[in-house]
Amino acid sequence: MEHRGELHVETHDGSVPHIPVMLAEVLEALRPKIGETVVDGTFGAGSYSRAILSRGANLVAIDRDPDAFAEADRTARAFPDRMTAVNGRFGELADLVADRVPGGLVDGVVLDIGVSSMQLDQAERGFSFAKDGPLDMRMGGHGPTAADVVNRMKPGDLARVFSFLGEERHAGRAARAIEARRGERPFERTLDFAGVVGKAVGRAPGDRIDPATRVFQALRIFVNDELGELARALVGAERVLKPGGRLVVVSFHSLEDRIVKRFLRDRSEAPSASRHMPDVPAKALTFEARNRALAAGEAECAGNPRARSAKLRFGTRTAEPPRDAADPLDFAALPSLAALPFSGA
Structure with a gap:
């Protein structure tokens, strides 16, 4: 989705301008050309x-959010016969491309990770607590809602989610407050939930963000399996990129950037040999990549606060065959969302 940000800092009216982050840097790394085919795995508002x-490139645009497709239709009409819009998860990128691109190979993949400003601005989606809305947070509209999670999950499991995915120092305190309140009545609305969590967590001296922000972030990531989707998308990009094809990823959260960094390092650097360890067969290096992430420039950060946390990493596909399968990050043991009973549509 376009315009992701690590932490959503609420404005007085809840609005967030739709400004593409690091657009010039993305295009420089991606280098789209006439006749090439590029996958935008996170269409959002369509700026990329x-x-x-x-x-001049052809495009396969993927988005799991049905609300993105009004803009996708307008974009497709503006560029006749050069854009294919797909309602799906970017974690399924390889399969979605195989069904729509002859030969199943493309010249570029770009991913912009996280929640979109459009979703944050729609109170009925439940992503933000700037305005009251149902505690939903589902990007695709299917499966358990955030309300299902906070009303049904064990407090210990909630604390693990808040601590790992939100990096919330007072995760246990927030989980205990949720347990106590839901015993009286379930959570249904964003402002109600934010009030309980914010009171439990408290605002640290000098902290400009709302104290409920990190818990909201953790819930959104968990409900939508965002880290798992990213890991699967990276492996999918490895499968669909031609030799010389470019992978470009913009992330806003330290956990997301860590996954991208570890994936590209694993795929582009041979492990260091040690005389104290047995020889390990060398793995194919499927990407050429630089180690350092790019950050947005000062001018962009001044005009768009969300750009301050953005990191761009990119790699170029080699001619080596893709690895069989690998998870680029050893995830902490988190509760299973699939096992959670839910009431949603």
């Missing part, structure tokens, strides 16, 4: 997609 199409 329109810029790619304007360079």
Whole structure:
């Protein structure tokens, strides 16, 4: 989705301008050309997609959010016969491309990770507590809602989710407050939930963000399996990129960036040999990549606060065959969302 941000800092009216983050840097790394095919795995409001199409490339645009497709239709009409819009998860990127691109190989993949400003601005989606709305947070509209999670999950499991995915120092305190309140009545609305969590967590001196922010972030990531989707998308990109194809990822959260960093390092660097360890067969190096992430420039950060946490990493596909399968991050043991009973549609 376009315009992701690590932490959503609420404005007085809840609005967030739709400004593409690091667009110039994305295009420089992606280098779309006439006749090439690029996958935008996170279409959102379509800013990256329109810029790619304007360079003459063909596009496969993927988004799990049905609300993104009104803009996708407008973009497709503006670039006849050069754009295919797909309602699906970018974790399924390889299969979605195989069904729509002859030969199943493309010249570029771009991913912009996280929640979109459009979703944050829609109170009925439940992603933000700037305005009251149902405690939902589902990007695709299916499966357990955030309300299902906070009303049904064990307090210890909630604390693990808040601590790992939100990096909330007072995760246990928040989970205990949730348990106590839901015993009286279930959580249904965003402002109600934010009030209980914010009171339990408290605002640290000098902290400008709302004290409920990190818990909201953790719930959103958990409900949508965002880290798992990213890991699967990276492996999928490895499968669909031609030799010389470019993978470009913009992330806003330290956990997301860690996954991308570890994936590209694993795929582009041979492990250091040690005389104290047995020889290990060398794995194919499937990408060429730089080790350092790019950050947004000072001017962009001044005009768009969300750009301050953005990190861009990219790699170029080699001619080596893709690895069989690998999880680029050893995830902490988190509760299973699939096992949670839920009431949603």
